[in-house]
């Protein structure tokens with residue numbers, strides 16, 4: 268079976284993890300600090316704080332932004348559910364905004380109608396790795412006292428206006444889940460330019476302690492720690508960070524290969540009338556974390572039938588980005604109409620794209636779509652031509 272995604276990990280990562288384990292320091296320690304430094308420098312961010320996931324990074328971003336009960340946080344429904352869930356972790360109300368069809372991201376035009384006097388933050392997602400227009404969103408929000416938090420879960424190594432995505436944000440959260448380009452198994456990073464915020468994030472991830480466990484352990488004097496505010500255990504381990512350091516060294520190669528394979532898909536799929544694929548926006552480049560394809564309304568087979576045919580051909584594809592407002596966990600939550608979101612979630616699929624994907628495998632994937640474009644639908648009517 269051709270998987271939808273396979274992380275590019277191997278002997279080097281295994282050796283790095285083994286070295287961390289044999290060092291005797293396996294929880295958060297010196298390798299996490301090194302990974303943070305290397306990540307901040309790669310992204311061009313002032314501070315990077317390693318966390319257990321992007322979900323916990325989003326939670327802490329909202330905590331340090333001071334978001335709480337009764338506040339409204341505008342989020343795209345068209346995102347992995349963790350984006351909306353984060354607002355609920357701080358007892359705020361997620362307010363679903365629609366997205367732009369080309370980028371699948373929020374824009375000022377989709378967010379503005381959702382703003383109320385209670386809006387305190389917008390979580391701007393770089394969906395599937397396509398950078399969102401952060402400057403435009405900040406121009407809408409900041410004069411109104413609304414904070415923009417970037418959910419760059421998928422966007423490590425994407426570029427926004429000449430800088431790595433996330434570098435320009437006040438707070439940007441990344442994921443290192445294996446579906447992403449750079450993986451640590453599970454893991455996340457929150458980057459910020461604010462030194463005080465970074466210090467607070469380091470405390471919050473470690474139970475609200477004023478001295479880190481690593482610092483206490485290496486001190487030559489007894490240290491009595493204090494717990495200065497409600498905190499969490501959102502730490503990354505040194506084993507994960509050791510893997511992350513190796514992965515970070517490969518990021519350039521990972522992106523170059525993704526972009527080459529993505530271009531190949533784009534060229535081959537351009538021959539199917541009406542099919543649209545993920546592409547770079549005007550102001551930046553994507554890392555192609557996911558390669559989505561939008562089927563035209565008159566495509567001869569349904570999206571789900573196409574997924575079935577791909578599976579029968581040995582290809583594990585996925586439905587497109589989910590829409591949180593359609594899930595039972597969000598039932599009853601009021602929202603304005605979300606026509607673009609509903610269209611995209613129903614008509615898109617995600618094709619396999621990963622570092623080791625071969626050209627013959629890609630050809631097989633495309634051949635199923637090409638055959639689908641020519642196939643009569645279940646009622647026997649030919650369409651799409």
Ligand SMILES: Cc1ncc(COP(=O)(O)O)c(C=O)c1O
Pocket residue numbers: 320321322323346347349350392418420421441442443444446454455
């Ligand atoms: C946009 C977005 N935000 C947040 C997350 C959550 O990331 P993690 O699995 O690291 O918690 C994901 C994961 O897929 C995501 O795609």
